[in-house]
Amino acid sequence: MGLHFLGRRLLNALVALWGLGSLVFLLGRYDQAGGPEQQLLPDGTEADASTESRDPAALADARQAVRHRLGLDQPLFYLSQRVPAAADGARWRWNGTANQYHRWLARLLRGELGHSLRTGQPVAGQLGAALRCTLPLTGAALALALGAALWLGQGLAGPRCWWQGPVRALLLALQSAPPFVLALGLLLLLANPRALNWFPGYGLATEDGLTGWAWFGELAWHLALPVVSLVLAALPDLALQLEAALRHELGTDYATAARAKGLGEARLIRRHALPNALLPTLTQAAGLVPALLAGALVVEVVYALPGMGRLLASAAALRDYPVVLGGVLLTGAARLGALLLADVLYHRADPRIRWAR
C-alpha cells in the first residue's frame, strides 16, 4: 500500500466531506420552519398577556432585520429559481458569488467555521470546549469496550466453561437495553442516596483550582458512571461479533491443522485465529470513532455533561446552523478518517488483502 493510494483516499475523503457539508448547509437553510430569526425573537405563538405589546407588523420587520444581520436574506446558492418566471421566460437566476453558500465555503477554505448565531461566539471555540468533555468520556469508553471485547470474545470462543452461558445471556440482555435505560439504571443504583451513594450524580469535576492527579482523580470519579454506561452499550456488539468470528476461524482447516500439530487452544486463538477474526471488529470500531467526537447525547443528558452531543442537539433544535455545520464536518471527518484507518489496519491484519486500482 503506497502513498499514492493514501493520497487518493484522502482526496476522496475531502470530496465526500465537501459534499456532506454542502448537503447539510443547503438542506438546513432550505428548511425555513422555525428559522433562527424566529428563535432569536419572541415567538408570537408563545405571546402572553404582557405589559409590552409588540406590533405584529413591526415583529415581521424585526424578523427581516435579524435575517439581514445574519446574512440569511441573501440568495442561498449560485442559482435560484424565479417564481414567477421572468418576462423573457427565464426560470433560473444567476446570483454570482453574493450568496450564502459561497460565503460559507470561502470562510471554510480559510479555516473559519463562523460564529454561533445565538451566542455570537466562534464555533471552533464552542466545539473545542465541548470536545474537552466528550473526548475523555468517549475515548475512555471506546478503549475499555475494545479491551473488554477482546478479552471476553476470546474467552467465549475458547474451551467450554461454566461462565460462558451466563455471560452470553448477560451480553444479549445488555444488547437489547436502550442506552438511556442503562444510564438511568446505573445512576439510580450507584448515585442514589436511597440505594448506593458511591458516585457523583452529574457533571464533571467541581472543585476549582485542582491540578495534576487530584484533578484527574476528580474527573475520573465523575466520569466513572457515564463511561461504564457507554461501555455496557457498546460491549455486547463487539464481544459477540468477535466470538462469532473466532468460532468461524476456529472451524477452518488451518485451525484444525494447527491443533493436529499440538498447538494449545489459547495459543491457537491468540496467534492464528484472532488476527483473522479481527477484521469485522475493525469495521465495528471504525463505526464507533465518529461517536468519539459527536458525543453520546443520552449519556450526556442523563449525567449533565457539557459535551458535543448536547451542543449539537441544542444547536439543531434552535437552528444554530454554523454550530450544526461545524459539528457535522468534524464528525464526518472523523468517520472518513476512521474508515481510512480501518483500511490500513485491514491490510496490516490480513496481508492477503489487495487494494483495487
Added chain:
Amino acid sequence: MWALLAAACSCSTTPAPPVAVRIRWAQDPENLDPMVLPNPQAIEAANLLHCSLLQLDYAQQLFQPALATGLPARQALGDSLTVFTYELRPEARWDDGKPVTARDVAFSLKLMACPPALGLPNEDTRLAYRFVHEVRQEAAFPRRVSLVCAGQAPTHLQATGTFPILPEHRLDVAGRLRRFSLAALQNWPATQPPDTGLTAFAQQYQAFRVRQRGNDLPGCGPYVLAGWTKDARMTFRRKPAWWADRLPAPVPAVLRAPCPLLTFEIIPDEATAGLALQRGELDLFPQVPARLFAQLRQSPAARRELAFHTAPSFEVVTVAFNTQRPALADAPTRRALSLLLDASGLLQATQLGEGQRTAGLIGPADPRAGCCDSLPPPAFDPPRAAALLGQAGWQRHPDGWRRRKIAAAPAPALQLRLRYRTGDAMQEIIALQFRAAASRIGVLVALRPTEAGALGAALRAGDFDLCVRTVKGNPFSCNFMPLLHSRAVGEGNVSRFGTAASDQLLERLAAAATPAQQARLLRRFQAMVREQDPLVPLFVVPTRLAANRRLAGLHAYGLKPGYALTALHRATATEPAAVPAP
C-alpha cells in the same frame, strides 16, 4: 483503575463552597447581552448583573423602585403622550465608583434603538421600546430623567422602568450616541447609510461584547459573573461593596442580595436533578415535574431533608381552535367540541390534581379573578357535544360527521388535525384525551405532534385545526391583544379570531385606567371568550419548588422563575430553616 482513582479523590460529595446556594437550571442561558437574552435563564442571570429603574417585588407582586428613588411621576401630554419622570438614587454607583446618572438611562434606551444597519442584535428591544419617543435630561439635575411615551396605556409605567441600565462611560467612551436623539435613531431611514460616528460606536460596542466572555456587560446589579462553563455551571459572586449596601435601613426587598455566592447547575434531566437534590448537591429545584414532586413529597426520607412549596402560576393551559377553518368558523361547533375536553381529568393526569381548573384566561387565584366568578368551568360532556353538533348543522354518518348539504355543494366533513409540541408529555396527554373523547361520538381527530421550532411556524401559518398551547400572563396588565386581536393574526392570535367588537373590547381593556373599569371590561372579555370559544381554558399550571431545608428566604410565587433570588440565602444557626409556605 476506577477504584484507585475514586479513592484518590477522597469522595468529596459537597464540592461547592459551603456558602453557595445551588439552583438547578434546565438549560444554559447562552447569552448575557441584555439586548438578546434568549431564554428565561438568561433573564434571571441578567437580573443579577444589571439593575433597572424598577424591579419586581415577588412577594407584593408589584414593581418597586430599584435604581429610582420612587415610582415615576406621571403626566399626560394632551391625549396621546405621557411623560414619566424618574429620579435616580444618589447612592447608585457603577463598580468604578462613578454615579449612575440620567445619561446612562438615555444611553441604554438609545443603544436599544440603534438602527438595524449597524448590525447590533437589538431587533427585539428596538421593537419593545418603540413607545418611548424622547428622553429628556436636565443639566441641573443629572439624576432626573423623563421619558416621553406614545399613548397613555397604564402598562407604560412598568415598561418604562424595567430595562437594564448600562454604563455610558464604559460602552460609549467618546459619547458618540449623545449626538443623536432617540427619535432620530428609531426613525433612521432604511435607505440611509449609518453615520460614521454611529458605525464607529457599533464597532467599538461589538468588540467590547466579543472581549467579554458570554457577552456579559458591566452592570450595577449586586453580582458579578464568577464562572461560566457552558451547559454545566454558572456562578455569580456578590460584589463586596454593592451600592445598595449603603442605603439606609430598611433596604427595599428588591435591593437585597443576602447570598454571597449563587451557583446555577445546568442539569437537563429531571431525574438527575431530583437525585442531586436528595444528595444535597442542589439547594433548589424549581419547576419540579408533577410526578417527581409527588414522589419526593411521599418519601419520608426526602421530607426530612426537603421543603416543598407550591403556588398558583399565571400560566393557563388552553386548546385553541383555528376559527378560519370552514368547519370551525361558527361558535356553536367550537362550543360543542369544547365539551370533549375533560379538564378535571387532564388536571389530575398531568398535574396530579395540583393546579386549578379555570373558567377563563384569568385563573381563580389571580387577584382579578373576582370579575369572572360567575362563569362555571367548562364541562366534559360528550353526549351533549354530539347533540350540540347536531344543532350546529352537522349530521352523523357512518364515516363521521358532515354538514347538511347546501344545494349541490359537497358536504364538508368534520375531520380535525390537532397540533401539539412533540415530546411535551402534558400536551400529548391532552391531545390523546381529546382524540379519545372525539372518537366516542364519531369525530375524526388526527394528531400532529410537531417539533418545537416548526410548531411556531405552523401555528402562525394557520396550518392546524386545533392546537394545545400555554398562555402566559401576569398580574400587572390585562393586555390580551397579542392573543386575540385581529391585528395579531399570523402572530400570537393563532386562533385567527377577531371581530370589530372583540377588537374594540380588547383595546379598551388594555387601556383601562382604573381597577373598576378594568374589572367591568374583564368580565365582558371573559364572557366573550366563553361565548365565542376561540380557545378553551383548561387549567392553571402550578409553580412547584423543592428545596433543601437549609435554604432560607424561599417562597413560591406565581411569576417565573417562581422564587425571589434576592431573598435566598443559607439558614444560619440562629435562623430557622425553610418551611413550606402555607
